[in-house]
Amino acid sequence: MTETFTDDHAGRGDSAPGDERLDGSGVAQGVLGYLLGLILAAGLTAASFYVAASHLIWHPGIPAALVALAVAQMGVHLVFFLHITTGPESTNNVLALAFGVLIVFLLLAGTMFIMSSLTHTTMPLDQVMSMQR
């Protein structure tokens, strides 16, 4: 094994979540990244508020549109503010995030499914009381 590392990335290791790897002119590039994130997030927020208040979207489709916009904005925050990337130096951060998202999904979907199922299959309390009389 006498190969030498010629690639920049090979010896750099993992990056901390929140840390940005800037090549070239550091601060200006960093400000540009945050500014881009701010503009994108503000646009998505404005779109959410507009969609909720207007008749732009078919009425029953508004909740789905709002959720889609919110997920997009969370993605913008993750990429531009928290600097979670898809690069190999960020693998650990992305895996932890994916596990967190899985648990959040199980908790939300599980709770809502179980509670709505209970609502539909359980006899209302006043009927139970009248049966016991």
Added chain:
Amino acid sequence: MTTTEIGAVPYDPYNLGRGQPDLSPGHGAGGPASKRVIVAYGFWIFLLSDIILFSAFFASYAVLSGQTAGGPSGREIFDLRNVGVETACLLLSSFTCGMSALAAGARNKPAFHAALLVTFALGAVFLTLELREFAGLVAAGNGPQRSAFLSAFFALVGCHGLHVTAGMLWLLTMIAQVFAKGFRADMLRRVLCFNLFWHALDIIWVAVFTVVYLLGAGP
């Protein structure tokens, strides 16, 4: 079979095939990862567990949001203009918080303190608006004891507000510590963790204003 040169190393710049001894820190042959990576990763795990805590509040809100017990529904009590101003404050504070991280990276104390003070001011405006909304609801008899919907509402939005309050106290601590001790390595790690915390709060607020306010006040 293709004819490959014996001993030729395939092009693998990220060493995904682990064909070469990995000399990057935290990958075995490279020794332990830097303390900055370890601290921030641990704090990242904490933040994800905090988000799971919030998801439990969101789940209970989703289940209880229709149980108004004869009291007001979200459409009657939510003021979307107020929520819009709150959202703008938090979003701008996330941006100024990012500026403070860049200032810390450039070891620029005045810029760091200015960015954090603006962040604090925006957070204070957010909290003031939220407390005014809560006080108005309680004064109108729509406090958390009015209905299951309002209990879940106050628990979820109040929990986020408590996090913002804690974040603002942490922010003041960061200002004081950097002022007194300068940009030491341990201070920079704390600044990084604070940044993660503040940005995560903004992500949770995106879910709050969508699920609670826009979906609640909408159709």
